[in-house]
Amino acid sequence: xxxxxxxxxxxxxAGVAAVLGAASVYLYFTGEHLRNQxxxxxxxxxxxxxxxxxxxxxxxxxxxxxxxxxxxxxxEAGTFRFTWTQGFGRARWTIATLAPLALxxxxxxxxxxxxxxxxxxxxxxxxxxxxPLAATTFDxxxxxxxxWTLVAFAIGVVAGILIRRVVPAMFxxxxxxxxxxxxxxxxxxxxxxxxxxxxxxxxxxxxxxxxEWWTRGGQPVSSSTIDQVLQKVGVSVSGNGQQILRASQGSxxxxxxxxxxxxxHGFTQLSSYQPASRFWPFQWIEGGWLLALSLLLMIAAVWxxxxxxx
Amino acid sequence: xxxxEANGLGKRYGSTWALRDCTLAIPDGHVVALVGPNGAGxxxxxxxxxxLTAPSTGTVTVLGDTRPGxxxxxxxxAFVAQDTPLYKNLSIADMLHxxxxxxxxxxxxxxxARLGELGIPSTRKAGKLSGGxxxxxxLTLALARRPRLLVLDEPMSSLDPLARHDFMATVMTxxxxxxxxxxxxxxxxxxxxxxxxxxxLLSSGSVQVAGExxxxxxxxxxxxxxxxxxxxxxxxxxxxHTRRGEAQAHLLIRTNGSxxxxxxxxxxxxxxLEELTLAYLREPGASSLPGPVRARHTEPMDVAK
Numbered sequence: 275x276x277x278x279x280x281x282x283x284x285x286x287x288a289g290v291a292a293v294l295g296a297a298s299v300y301l302y303f304t305g306e307h308l309r310n311q312x313x314x315x316x317x318x319x320x321x322x323x324x325x326x327x328x329x330x331x332x333x334x335x336x337x338x339x340x341x342x343x344x345x346x347x348x349x350e351a352g353t354f355r356f357t358w359t360q361g362f363g364r365a366r367w368t369i370a371t372l373a374p375l376a377l378x379x380x381x382x383x384x385x386x387x388x389x390x391x392x393x394x395x396x397x398x399x400x401x402x403x404x405x406p407l408a409a410t411t412f413d414x415x416x417x418x419x420x421x422w423t424l425v426a427f428a429i430g431v432v433a434g435i436l437i438r439r440v441v442p443a444m445f446x447x448x449x450x451x452x453x454x455x456x457x458x459x460x461x462x463x464x465x466x467x468x469x470x471x472x473x474x475x476x477x478x479x480x481x482x483x484x485x486e487w488w489t490r491g492g493q494p495v496s497s498s499t500i501d502q503v504l505q506k507v508g509v510s511v512s513g514n515g516q517q518i519l520r521a522s523q524g525s526x527x528x529x530x531x532x533x534x535x536x537x538x539h540g541f542t543q544l545s546s547y548q549p550a551s552r553f554w555p556f557q558w559i560e561g562g563w564l565l566a567l568s569l570l571l572m573i574a575a576v577w578x579x580x581x582x583x584x
Numbered sequence: 585x586x587x588x589e590a591n592g593l594g595k596r597y598g599s600t601w602a603l604r605d606c607t608l609a610i611p612d613g614h615v616v617a618l619v620g621p622n623g624a625g626x627x628x629x630x631x632x633x634x635x636l637t638a639p640s641t642g643t644v645t646v647l648g649d650t651r652p653g654x655x656x657x658x659x660x661x662a663f664v665a666q667d668t669p670l671y672k673n674l675s676i677a678d679m680l681h682x683x684x685x686x687x688x689x690x691x692x693x694x695x696x697a698r699l700g701e702l703g704i705p706s707t708r709k710a711g712k713l714s715g716g717x718x719x720x721x722x723l724t725l726a727l728a729r730r731p732r733l734l735v736l737d738e739p740m741s742s743l744d745p746l747a748r749h750d751f752m753a754t755v756m757t758x759x760x761x762x763x764x765x766x767x768x769x770x771x772x773x774x775x776x777x778x779x780x781x782x783x784x785l786l787s788s789g790s791v792q793v794a795g796e797x798x799x800x801x802x803x804x805x806x807x808x809x810x811x812x813x814x815x816x817x818x819x820x821x822x823x824x825h826t827r828r829g830e831a832q833a834h835l836l837i838r839t840n841g842s843x844x845x846x847x848x849x850x851x852x853x854x855x856x857l858e859e860l861t862l863a864y865l866r867e868p869g870a871s872s873l874p875g876p877v878r879a880r881h882t883e884p885m886d887v888a889k
Binding site: 275277278281282285351352353354355356357358359360361362363367 | 634635636653655658659661662663665667669670671672673674678681682683685686687688689722729
């Protein structure tokens, strides 16, 4: 059956190989270039952000182009009437088709994530650099990239058997994967482990700060109170959330920053954050639940093929 | 052994019954013609028999007692669907390789010899073949599996007359050589009339006629006589369908054999399968089924006036 799968999907697999191949070549040369120049503290640099944004579309595209047609094309073209009446049987055929494709997709994505880490790794997590936990690059590295690609493939397969038409299934895959990725990045990932809370004000930029707030004597203090205190010394408060304070000229602060002034007057700034050292634990957690979800989706696809009458 | 046995079989799509209350017992070793107008439920019945779909009510078993879609059934039944689906961008050699990988038994030598005889090169892509060649390829792939039952769903609907002739010749050769049972569906009776020895007529999702062709032809005949006497005659006979002209009427009647006397002034002719089909299709309430009778609206084997 391996030959069968390869033969039927050779075009899409070749397309995937071409795209990833081109991206890999780019990463390789960029990595060499950065190393030749020495890794000056680029921080998050425009090159990395743009590249990361582009590479974010690779998993859902693989899911849409490799995963969605597997079952949808059989149903749309009517070839299931040939393939599923052969002696092999339809459930076995589905498993024997999905397994090698899922494996190939995961392995290739894993290699790609490794290459991405090699290329930009030293730029992420250095003293003034980007936090490795930041959503920009977290899901492009380590096991997370392989996990996101595999789940995109699995979503594509299920969309294919449910929708039964290739192009609508591809769109559904893109939409569903994007929804899942956004929800994970915005809401889910920060809760993998309980965040640490500290009153230090000099957290390195590589830690992922999720929120900051002021307290006094153990009680949280509203930002309007902070505003009032600061305005008394002539400081205008701008920004929200992170409370970016800008000192206006001629304020009564002297050499202190507004933050130091507040601390001096009994206020404490608390930050809840995830330290950069949690990168790998988070990778395993995210990779783990993505793997479980993918397996669940593929089992559901096999069950749907087995049970669903035409 | 019955190759296809159905009991009260029904299939519903949404609120429409594609097949309703279908009871059949098709014996093996026959060439079965499954005939009916478009939308009668032929494809549904065949899909149920090969396990592509599951019944809504009733049961169907194939090859004796086997459940359709089970391993034994899949091994023993070869199905060629309408419009002969093939992987258009695989070459012929690849299609053979594919079919060999998907089946326990596949006679590669037979398949290659057959395709050689037909002059189909093995490097050409399946999608580039003509309609007739695609049908022959699908048939070859099916026969190379050496099935016990060959099921063909309107295999000739898109073929020209010569291609049809070649197709049926291949089927008949396979029957003679291997003793395979064949179920063929079509809405064109003429091409099946010569080869079929078991006949099933489906109309609007119900089985109207089922039986051996010889038996059916033996117990029906056409009586031709004056139109004025037609009604009087019809009261005494079991008339399936009446066709009236200005002066003449033709009654297609059911008899118990040739024992029934022909009324005076009337002539009796043997009936062809085509006349039989048309008559029953025009009388939806009539049916001719073997064995224990299942009444629908009227007593079976009688006409609904």
